[in-house]
Amino acid sequence: MDMKGVTVLGQSDLFRMIETVKPRKATEEKREKLELKKKSEARAAKWPNTISAQRAKKEKLRRARLDVEEDERRKIDAIEAEIMAESRRLQIDRAKKKLYDNNDRVKALHSSLLLSEVLDERVSQIEYKKKIKELRKLEAIAFNVQQAKELEVKEEEEERAIYARRKAALEQKHEQLKQLEQVKAKIALEKKRDLEEGELLRREAEEEAIRQHEKELKVREVARKHTMETMKANDALQKYKLKELNREKAAEKAQEAYAAKKEAFQLERKRREVEKENGKQKARDRMIRLMEDQLEAARKKNERNYELQHQQAVAKEDGILAERAERRRKEKIAIDKSRKQQLAIRNAMKEQKNADDKAFLDAWKERTKELAEEDELETKMKFWENKQHQQFLKHQMDFKAKKKMQRKTKELEGAYVAALSIAEEEDTFKAYASVCIDEWNKRGKSLRPMQLLLNAKDALGSTK
Numbered sequence: 500m501d502m503k504g505v506t507v508l509g510q511s512d513l514f515r516m517i518e519t520v521k522p523r524k525a526t527e528e529k530r531e532k533l534e535l536k537k538k539s540e541a542r543a544a545k546w547p548n549t550i551s552a553q554r555a556k557k558e559k560l561r562r563a564r565l566d567v568e569e570d571e572r573r574k575i576d577a578i579e580a581e582i583m584a585e586s587r588r589l590q591i592d593r594a595k596k597k598l599y600d601n602n603d604r605v606k607a608l609h610s611s612l613l614l615s616e617v618l619d620e621r622v623s624q625i626e627y628k629k630k631i632k633e634l635r636k637l638e639a640i641a642f643n644v645q646q647a648k649e650l651e652v653k654e655e656e657e658e659r660a661i662y663a664r665r666k667a668a669l670e671q672k673h674e675q676l677k678q679l680e681q682v683k684a685k686i687a688l689e690k691k692r693d694l695e696e697g698e699l700l701r702r703e704a705e706e707e708a709i710r711q712h713e714k715e716l717k718v719r720e721v722a723r724k725h726t727m728e729t730m731k732a733n734d735a736l737q738k739y740k741l742k743e744l745n746r747e748k749a750a751e752k753a754q755e756a757y758a759a760k761k762e763a764f765q766l767e768r769k770r771r772e773v774e775k776e777n778g779k780q781k782a783r784d785r786m787i788r789l790m791e792d793q794l795e796a797a798r799k800k801n802e803r804n805y806e807l808q809h810q811q812a813v814a815k816e817d818g819i820l821a822e823r824a825e826r827r828r829k830e831k832i833a834i835d836k837s838r839k840q841q842l843a844i845r846n847a848m849k850e851q852k853n854a855d856d857k858a859f860l861d862a863w864k865e866r867t868k869e870l871a872e873e874d875e876l877e878t879k880m881k882f883w884e885n886k887q888h889q890q891f892l893k894h895q896m897d898f899k900a901k902k903k904m905q906r907k908t909k910e911l912e913g914a915y916v917a918a919l920s921i922a923e924e925e926d927t928f929k930a931y932a933s934v935c936i937d938e939w940n941k942r943g944k945s946l947r948p949m950q951l952l953l954n955a956k957d958a959l960g961s962t963k
Contacts, residue, residue, distance in 0.1 A: 642823070689714060690746070715775075 543549055547556075692714070 715779075 546552060
């Protein structure tokens, strides 16, 4: 055999070549594909910028957020459950408190508390009335003091006004007397001039007549000017009138003596002088009457003014007193009205509170009754379940014997539980009464009603 061109292979190489050329099975190809896919996915999973990586990242973040939200919701639900449980517990405690307050002993204790409040309120009302009475006394004293001060001020003002009027009257009188002296001086000067005229009558008859006429005009003008200024000189003018009459009589006598010597010439002169004196006397009389009338009118006017001022002061004082009385009456009416309104509001609030408490108590009684029925139903269900279970396990006779024994045990337990309940209720009542006494003692209220009630109950318990 020609071995040229022949290649010699080993057995292992031959088997490998055979396996390579031989067609593969479908399962192996699928397995290899899966392995390659896993390798590719494992390699691609490390790439952060692929769509699947971004989608996985978003999904991971979403799941983490949902987990956090779920944890928060669970915490909130737990808190809400605690709050609801606490609220239900508080409502049950409140209902128990309402039912406990509805007990006869607690009602009696509350009645004693209310009696203490009534006693304290009575003491407060007595103190309030005393204070009101003292305040009214102080107000009356202050009013009297104020009225006395006002009267004192009015009297001082009136005294000042009287002093001012008197001062003005004195000044006016002084001025009038001064004017009267001036008039007297003028009249004396006129008399002197008349005497000089008598001596110089022969030489200056016509001039004297002219001068006399001018003097009369001046005197009349002066008298007319000073008529209003001599209102309060009535007495002085009357005295002056008497003096003037005496002087006129003396002058007439002197003139008669002189006329006897100068008979021929003085007849005419005397006639003129008589006419002149008559005119002067009439003017003086008119002036005196006018001054007297004016003085009387001024006096009456002053009296009327004083009386009017007095009446006005009295009317003003009466008006002030009436106004104060009316103000006090209105204040009293307003206080009474406010007090009645407050009492009505308090009564309405009390009635509303009692109605609310009654409604709340009724509702909780109903709810407590429902809870008791539920507990009783649950107890009955458990009891019947236990009974059925016992019927399965035990014989009828054993069940009857045990039932009798359970009945006796239950009675003993009921008596024991009742005794414990009574003792617990007694301890609770004493603790509650002690708390109420401490609270009332802190408030400074009377403890006698509660002590009497507790002593009476202790005495009743000892007799039992």
